[in-house]
Amino acid sequence: MISYDTIKKIMFNFEPETAHTIAEYGLKTLPYCRMLNNYMVEQNFVNHEILTQKIFNTTFHNPIGLGAGFDKNATMIKAMPAMGFGYTEIGTMTPKPQAGNSKPRLFRFPEQEAIQNAMGFNNHGSYEVIQNLKKVYPFSIPIGASIGKNKLTSEADTLKDYETLVRGFKDISDYMVVNISSPNTPNLRDLQNEEFIKAVFGMAKSITDTPILLKIAPDMENETAITLCKTAIENGADGIVATNTTQDYSLLPNPKDFGGISGAVMSDKSYDLFQAIGRELYDKTTLISVGGISDATDAYRRIKAGATLIQILSGFIFKGPHMCANINNELIELLKADGYTNISQAIGADFQ
DSSP: OOOHHHHHHHHTTSOHHHHHHHHHHHHHHGGGSHHHHHHHHHHHOOOOTTTOEEETTEEESSSEEEOTTSSTTSOSGGGHHHHTOSEEEEEEEOSSOBOOSOSOOEEEEGGGTEEEEOOOSOBSOHHHHHHHHHTTOSOSSOEEEEEOOOTTOOGGGHHHHHHHHHHHHTTSOSEEEEEOOOTTSTTGGGGOSHHHHHHHHHHHHHHOOSOEEEEEOSSSOHHHHHHHHHHHHHTTOOEEEEOOOBOOGGGSSSOOSSSEEEEGGGHHHHHHHHHHHHHHHTTTSEEEEESSOOSHHHHHHHHHTTOSEEEESHHHHHHOTHHHHHHHHHHHHHHHHTTOSSGGGGTTGGGO
């Protein structure tokens, strides 16, 4: 079969958004090519008892998930097991369709294995995404739904946006994520305050028992992040996703002066904040670590710092569909070497 390095060389000749559109078409088509799809599932999907966990009343056969931002409209879900993912997170969706920010808004840094994006929650809107989800849910792997406000929604109506989304996705996802941490929607990060967090989780938990998590940004002091996470949990949040993209432009040579950076260059920054949160909360809630993870060593340090689950996104673009299998297979060996019989025993091991 053609190697991913060859595919990547071809794809990287296109503008990033064009390449993503091509990839989306391929992944939408893959499940209908049954022999190829089944072969890729066999090669890439790791299903091992040492990695299997019951979370949110749902079975996660392995802890590596696709982070939000890749499958914005729930069109590629059926291909995710062939890519090796143990779960997938769609979105971020907004109530109304929106085009996102002006182009160009997506930039590759291949040498640094990093991406800078200023997409701005471009998506087809909750109604269309819900119709797409209904065609596949429930699925063989868990599905999370990342939700956010429309760009033009007023501050006074922001909570209504999230209420619309909670009501829309509560019965067709295994968990939801309140995204108030993207740097690409004006004033969205201003919602990272105790008052709004209390309001949004109070609203959500009055509507549904579907697990709902908070996603935070990496660009804040540890104590501030911990306080916000504790506030969310005290008001009904079922977990924390840490972290979103960073606006620390010192991480890249010649970056744009807008948007958020993801990829290998933010690994330590994301880990440092996650470790601080994990120290406080690893035994109190479900923590999902995301940000620059590209190998098993990094994934394992997140787990020992309190992560129940891991998400990747930019690394998948640079390393391809064997990435999940490589991480999962190496995680199995790392867990065995430390004497664990299940990944749950390693969660927060650094603090025990």
